[in-house]
Each structure stands twice: as structure tokens, then as C-alpha cells.
Amino acid sequence: MSKRKFRIYRGEQEHGELVNYETEVKEGMVVLDVIHKIQAETANDLAIRWNCKAGKCGSCSVEINGKPKLSCMTRMNEYSEDETITVTPLKTFPVIKDLVTDVSWNYTQNERIKPLKLAPAAKTEKGYVMYQKDVDRVQEFRKCIECYLCQNVCHILRDHDKKDEFIGPRFMIRVAGLEMHPLDIEDRIPELKEDYGSGMCNITRCCTTVCPEHINITDNGIIPLKERVVDRYYDPLTILWRKFFGRKKKKLPPIKK
Numbered sequence: 256m257s258k259r260k261f262r263i264y265r266g267e268q269e270h271g272e273l274v275n276y277e278t279e280v281k282e283g284m285v286v287l288d289v290i291h292k293i294q295a296e297t298a299n300d301l302a303i304r305w306n307c308k309a310g311k312c313g314s315c316s317v318e319i320n321g322k323p324k325l326s327c328m329t330r331m332n333e334y335s336e337d338e339t340i341t342v343t344p345l346k347t348f349p350v351i352k353d354l355v356t357d358v359s360w361n362y363t364q365n366e367r368i369k370p371l372k373l374a375p376a377a378k379t380e381k382g383y384v385m386y387q388k389d390v391d392r393v394q395e396f397r398k399c400i401e402c403y404l405c406q407n408v409c410h411i412l413r414d415h416d417k418k419d420e421f422i423g424p425r426f427m428i429r430v431a432g433l434e435m436h437p438l439d440i441e442d443r444i445p446e447l448k449e450d451y452g453s454g455m456c457n458i459t460r461c462c463t464t465v466c467p468e469h470i471n472i473t474d475n476g477i478i479p480l481k482e483r484v485v486d487r488y489y490d491p492l493t494i495l496w497r498k499f500f501g502r503k504k505k506k507l508p509p510i511k512k
Contacts, residue, residue, distance in 0.1 A: 313402030405462035421452030
């Protein structure tokens with residue numbers, strides 16, 4: 256057991272400051288454990304959002320020494336004993352109180368995305384049939400726990416505050432999961448270009464770096480979507496083909512009898 260120093264943001268959006276704390280830290284503790292300990296000892300009104308304490312709900316997202324992380328999955332032994340640990344709220348979203356931010360903007364972006372639309376002809380007597388490789392491809396995106404660390408670290412949202420133009424990496428992979436679904440027949444490419452701001456992402460891969468579920472957001476989600484936009488709107492051969500033959504429909508897997 257050793258005494259460790261902390262600096263924790265206290266206050267609201269416009270009126271807040273970093274407050275110093277000291278507490279005893281036991282072996283095996285994570286940052287969320289220490290915050291709870293500080294709550295119990297000296298700061299009963301300290302606000303932090305959390306739920307599962309197992310890295311699966313995404314609720315306890317904060318910035319620790321300037322890096323977006325899940326506080327329940329960040330062990331104290333990652334930092335030297337003489338290092339002061341600074342814990343601040345997610346920078347990209349408005350602060351409600353202390354370490355709790357208002358992430359409701361994300362829910363609005365989710366509502367803008369066209370939901371799954373299954374092809375009626377794809378249903379057989381055995382139900383819907385899909386190749387396993389197609390299932391595996393979209394399953395990666397379903398691992399998202401909506402911690403919004405990727406949204407927080409995205410410079411388009413974080414530094415340039417372009418929330419009215421770009422839906423962010425979390426919802427780019429939601430669109431990817433729908434567009435790559437083998438039975439979906441909805442078309443979201445026009446919205447990707449005009450409304451969701453796919454062209455604004457310059458592929459820094461910062462969102463992939465911070466993802467606690469290790470989703471390859473950039474390479475497996477965003478880049479394929481950007482390629483689909485380019486194919487439809489900027490590739491001259493594709494444009495010529497569409498003028499003569501119309502929009503290419505999604506291919507459904509063959510029905511197994």
C-alpha cells in the first residue's frame with residue numbers, strides 16, 4: 256500500500272478546476288477504485304458515471320493524464336508511484352458535473368441512420384441464410400460498447416467541433432455494419448457523402464488506437480465506406496455504368512435448399 260497523488264476536475268462546464276487529493280492505493284486497484292475511495296473519504300459529492308466495472312458498459316470514460324480511457328480498466332500500476340494522476344472529463348462533450356459529461360448528441364446521430372432493411376426474398380423456410388464470413392465481417396462492429404472514446408479523440412469533433420457536419424467514428428462503423436450486412440437492401444451512400452461527413456475523416460487512426468474493444472474502426476469500417484462513396488460519385492467508369500445500367504443492387508447469398 257502506498258499514498259498516491261491525484262488531480263481531479265471538479266465543477267461544471269464553465270466553472271471548474273483541478274482539485275488535489277491524496278489517498279492510499281492498494282495493489283490491484285484501478286483508477287475507478289481510487290475515485291470511489293476518494294468519494295468515500297473526502298469528496299462525497301464527486302460525480303462520476305459508471306455501471307459494470309468490467310469494461311463492457313462504456314460508462315466510466317474519462318481522460319487520464321490526457322488520454323481517453325475507461326477508468327475501470329486502467330490499473331494504477333501503469334503509472335509510477337511518484338506520478339500525479341490527473342483525471343478529467345471527456346473534452347469533446349459538455350460537462351454536466353465533475354467527471355460526468357452530456358453525451359446525448361451521440362443518441363441524436365444514431366437516430367439519423369437508416370435502420371436495417373431486409374430483403375423479403377432472402378427469407379427461406381429455414382429463416383435467413385448467410386455465409387459465416389459475412390456474419391464475421393459485421394460482427395466486429397457489434398462489439399462496440401458505446402464508451403465514446405473514439406468520438407472523444409476524433410480531432411474533427413474534439414478540436415474543430417464539427418458536430419453539425421460529421422457523425423463521428425462510432426456511427427461510421429454502425430453505418431458500416433449495416434451497409435456490409437449481406438441481407439440489407441437499404442442505400443445509405445448518399446447520406447454518407449452529404450449528411451454524415453465521411454469525406455471529413457483523414458484516416459489518422461486515432462479512433463482505432465483508443466478503442467477498448469480493439470475494433471479496427473478505420474481500416475475495416477471507415478475506409479471501405481469512403482471507397483464506396485468514391486466509387487459511386489467520383490469514379491468515371493462507375494458513373495458511366497450507372498447511366499446506362501442503373502444502380503448496382505446488393506447481391507444476396509444464394510438460397511440453400
